[in-house]
Amino acid sequence: MSVTKLELRTALGPVYRDVLPNPPRACTPEEIPVIDLTPMFSDELYERQKVASSIRSAAVNKGFFYVKNHGIPTDTIAQCKQQVLNFMRQPQEKKDSVSSQKYSKYFNGYLGKRTSQISPSETADVRESFSFRYSPDIDPDHPMDLSEIPEEVRPWIRAEEFVWEGTKHLPGFKEDLLAYWGGCLTLARRLVRMFALSLDLEENYWDDKVTFPGADGVCNYYPTRNEEEVDQKFVHLGSHTDLQLFTLLWQDSVGGLQVLTREGQWLKFKAPPIEDTIVVNIGDFMMRLCNDIYKSTVHRVTNDSAIERVSLPFFFGLNFNCVEGVVPSCTSENNPARYEPISCGDWCQMRFKLERNDFEKQEAKKSMAPSAMVVEA
DSSP states (O other): OOOEEEEEOOTTSOEEEEEOSSOOEEOOTTTSOEEEOGGGGOSOHHHHHHHHHHHHHHHHHTSEEEEESOSOOHHHHHHHHHHHHHHHTSOHHHHHTTBHHHHOSSSOEEEOTTSOOSOTTSOOOOOEEEEEOOOGGGOSSSOOOGGGSOTTTGGGOOOOTHHHHTTTTSTTHHHHHHHHHHHHHHHHHHHHHHHHHHTTSOTTTTGGGSSSEEEEEEEEEEOOOOHHHHHTTOOSEEEEOOOSSEEEEEEOTTOOEEEEOTTSOEEEOOSSOOTTEEEEEEOHHHHHHTTTSSOOOOEEEOOOSSSOEEEEEEEEEEETTOEEOOOGGGOBTTBOOOSOOEEHHHHHHHHHHHHHHHHHHHHHHHHSOHHHHHHHO
C-alpha cells in the first residue's frame, strides 16, 4: 500500500508523517472519547483525580478528546458565533480595516481567504479568521492594568487595541467575543490543574505560570468552496499541530475537523459534532514538557457542506516569559529529558516566524515572471 509524505512545520523545522491513501473515514466513539468534567468542580480530590485519569488515558492514546459539562453557557457560545457571522458577512473593506497583515505585529486581527498556508504540503487556506491575544485588563479571573503586572511579563503581552477600535460599529462584538474567551480562560486554568494531576504532579504545579498566559482567541469562518477550489482540492485549514499546552475548540453543527491517526489514517470528527461539547487537543509545548508521553496530534479542516462553518479555537499556554523544561515526573534514569528548557513565548515565535517566512517566499515565487523563475532555478 503506497503512502504519501505530509510535511509539517514545527518550531524546530519540518517533520514528516506518512499518510495512507484511504479516504477520510468517520471516527468511532472509542476513537475520540468524551470526558465528563463534572467531577473537576468537586471539592474532593479523589473526584478531580477521576478527570485527571481520563485525561491521561485520552492524551496518551489519542491526543484529542471531547469534554462535556465544561461550564461555558450555551448562550455565551451562540452569541459569540453570531458575532463572528456578523463580522465575516461585512463588506470586504470593513474586514480589511482590521487586517492582521497590514496592522498587526503579533497576528491579531482579520486574516483573509487564501492569504495563509499553514501546511507546505497542501494548498493555501480557504478560511477567514479574526484573532486577538491575552491582555491583563480583560482577564476575568484577575483583571488589572498592564502597568500593574510584573515587569518581566510586559514585553510578552501581545494584545493590540486596533482589533476592537475597528469593530466598534458592530454592537456587542467585543463584549460577546470576550465573554466566550473569558469562559475558555477560566476553564483552561481549571483544566491545567487536571493535566498536572494526570502527570503525577501537584495540582497547583502550573498555577503561578498561567497568571498572564498565552491565551489566544481565534474565530474561524469557513465558507463553502467554489468550483475552482473543489477541483484543485483546496483545504480550508491545512494539516498542522497546535503550539502551546492545549487547545479548546468549539465547533458548530456543520463538522469538518479531521485528525490523523498514528497509523496515517484521516478520521472525521462526528458529523454533526456532539452537542454541548468542546474538543480538547494536546499542543507541542505540552508534548515537550511531558517528554513525549502525550502527543500533539495532526489535524486539518475541510468544509464539504453546502453551508458556512464557524469554529472558535482557544489556544492556551504558560506565561510567555516562563522558561520550562521537562517536568520531573516524566523523567527517570532510563528516560532522561529529551528537550532543553525554553520559554513558551520563544517556542511560539520560532514557529510563527517560520510560517510567515515560508508563506512570503511562496507568494514571491508565484508573482515572478517565468523567465525570472528559470534564472532562480
